[in-house]
Amino acid sequence: MSIIIPVFNEELCIERFLNDILSYLEESNISCEVIVVDDGSCDNSLNIITEMAVEESRLKIISLSKNFGKEAALTAGYDHCSGDLAICMDSDGQHPLSIIPVMLEKWSEGYDVVIAASEGRKDKSRIKKYLSKYFSNAISKISNSSIPAGASDFSLLDKKAVLAIQGLKEQNRYMKGIVSWIGYKSIIVKYTPEVRQNGETKFSLFKLLELAVNGIVGFSTLPLRLWFYLGLSIAMPSLLYALYLIIRTLILGRDVPGYASLMVSLLFFGGVQLIAIGVIGEYVGKILIETKKRPLYLIKYIDLKKSK
Ligand code: UDP
Numbered sequence: 001m002s003i004i005i006p007v008f009n010e011e012l013c014i015e016r017f018l019n020d021i022l023s024y025l026e027e028s029n030i031s032c033e034v035i036v037v038d039d040g041s042c043d044n045s046l047n048i049i050t051e052m053a054v055e056e057s058r059l060k061i062i063s064l065s066k067n068f069g070k071e072a073a074l075t076a077g078y079d080h081c082s083g084d085l086a087i088c089m090d091s092d093g094q095h096p097l098s099i100i101p102v103m104l105e106k107w108s109e110g111y112d113v114v115i116a117a118s119e120g121r122k123d124k125s126r127i128k129k130y131l132s133k134y135f136s137n138a139i140s141k142i143s144n145s146s147i148p149a150g151a152s153d154f155s156l157l158d159k160k161a162v163l164a165i166q167g168l169k170e171q172n173r174y175m176k177g178i179v180s181w182i183g184y185k186s187i188i189v190k191y192t193p194e195v196r197q198n199g200e201t202k203f204s205l206f207k208l209l210e211l212a213v214n215g216i217v218g219f220s221t222l223p224l225r226l227w228f229y230l231g232l233s234i235a236m237p238s239l240l241y242a243l244y245l246i247i248r249t250l251i252l253g254r255d256v257p258g259y260a261s262l263m264v265s266l267l268f269f270g271g272v273q274l275i276a277i278g279v280i281g282e283y284v285g286k287i288l289i290e291t292k293k294r295p296l297y298l299i300k301y302i303d304l305k306k307s308k
């Protein structure tokens with residue numbers, strides 16, 4: 001099996017985490033490759049990992065040329081793993097190792113996708129918790145995919161699911177959405193995240209919002225359709241109102257007052273149109289990025305120890 005670990009500036013916790021995981025694998029007698037994907041760290045993380053990998057044949061390294069983001073780092077891991085299943089874990093110790101046997105058990109029962117969903121995350125601010133919860137619900141509803149509440153990237157994927165993900169080359173990667181989109185027999189296991197061992201979260205509120213927008217835009221065209229419905233529901237009554245005004249003017253003559261209502265409707269519709277253009281722009285921007293077909297990540301250094 002393979003364990004994939006994305007790492008970005010984790011010099012404070014990576015060594016302890018890798019030691020924990022390697023000794024856990026030893027104790028449980030699991031033969032496994034541990035693929036560490038360095039997502040363009042600019043601290044000492046890569047040095048720590050390469051030093052550890054000299055002594056440890058199970059430790060494999062992919063180092064990306066710059067910070068491409070967690071979703072791209074996971075993609076690099078999935079593209080290069082060779083196990084019959086792949087487990088993806090964060091490098092900060094928040095994903096408890098004790099869930100691995102639970103996941104493996106589900107896999108041996110025949111499940112191809114095991115997603116760990118968090119219950120009660122202690123370290124997140126209230127607003128982040130709120131956003132995570134409601135955005136994943138919203139994305140799930142809007143896109144008709146079933147991303148479970150609290151779903152994390154902590155997951156086990158069978159080889160077939162990994163191959164399916166390797167086949168998806170879209171730039172706009174929202175991994176939780178992708179994992180739910182590919183289907184296969186899946187199940188959710190609950191886990192309580194540990195507190196981050198050290199260092200700080202790499203996901204600011206702004207980054208989370210960006211991820212949420214990517215999730216929605218990447219998996220659904222409903223926001224576009226909503227504007228069509230809104231436009232329709234405004235245009236119909238407007239047409240009737242226009243008819244009424246024309247007829248009234250014809251019968252009663254010119255009616256000069258009405259500046260306030262004119263301004264209000266002008267500003268209102270101006271605003272509505274700008275928002276609509278913004279939503280369309282979001283999709284057009286995504287199309288531009290997709291048409292460039294740039295690689296999802298570039299590798300600076302790779303050591304998969306295949307020849308050893
Ligand atoms: N990470 C990454 N690239 C990034 C941001 C984060 O590879 O651009 C990794 C990070 O090193 C960690 C995991 O993704 O292993 C989760 O990040 P973090 O703990 O900061 O997120 P949170 O737990 O707060 O959601």
Ligand code: MG
Pocket residue numbers: 090092094196201
């Ligand atoms: Mg974390």
